Amino acid sequence: MFVCENCNYTFSYKESLPFSWKTRIGYPCPNCKETHYYTADSRRKSMYITLGAVVLIIFLNAIDLPFVTIFAIGAIMIAFLILLSPFTMKITRKEERLW
Numbered sequence: 001m002f003v004c005e006n007c008n009y010t011f012s013y014k015e016s017l018p019f020s021w022k023t024r025i026g027y028p029c030p031n032c033k034e035t036h037y038y039t040a041d042s043r044r045k046s047m048y049i050t051l052g053a054v055v056l057i058i059f060l061n062a063i064d065l066p067f068v069t070i071f072a073i074g075a076i077m078i079a080f081l082i083l084l085s086p087f088t089m090k091i092t093r094k095e096e097r098l099w
């Protein structure tokens with residue numbers, strides 16, 4: 001789970017989730033209000049997973065699976081990515097450059 005670099009507050013699971021859709025603008029620590037961001041490594045990791053998912057969806061499309069099945073697989077992958085993000089990602093106080 002995420003830990004605030006400023007006050008060592010441990011984010012709850014629910015407090016950690018908004019990071020996945022606020023990666024660029026950051027998200028404040030609920031305790032000290034210091035804004036935190038995903039580390040560049042974490043953003044890169046999520047980018048590679050997304051690229052992998054796109055390649056998988058293109059592959060599934062090529063083997064003629066019904067669109068509904070491909071859509072369901074894509075939705076499940078996005079849900080997993082968001083729901084597991086508090087365990088797989090890291091945060092930092094300073095917004096790091098991606099490259």
Ligand SMILES: [Zn+2]
Nearest residue numbers: 004007029032
């Ligand atoms: Zn804090």
